[in-house]
Amino acid sequence: MQLADSSIDRPVPVPDEVSEGFWEAVKEHGDLRIQQCDQCAAYYHPPVPQCFTCLTSGLAFVPVSGRGEVAGWTVMYEKLVAGFEGQVPYIGVLVALDEDPEVQLAANLIDADPTAVHVGMKVTAVFETIRDGWVLPQFTPSES
């Protein structure tokens, strides 16, 4: 699902040489791609410069299902974080991916009831376009 709201004025990512592939994949393909080692198949997020297991730098951003479950969450009701004042209340989640639950993404859970969020809740990635063409992977409760 692609959501577009260029009026959302919030902080944008600041990629470095290791993470730029993640952000480029989201923007160019509109799906979630996670760094994976081409030798041992380990997934990494946030991106790393080399595999911690086999020490190769042969890492590529590969498509994943975008499905996972909530491993942790919080609901922000206070306007304490710069750039997010207009979005309260919002839900911050840590999502464990189905491909490897040890690989977890921090994002917002959108289109969800803040009182219904729980650890283990099944979620699916959606993509939110914000200012300057940046695309953010976010999550929404799974249909089933």
Ligand SMILES: [Zn+2]
């Ligand atoms: Zn490896």
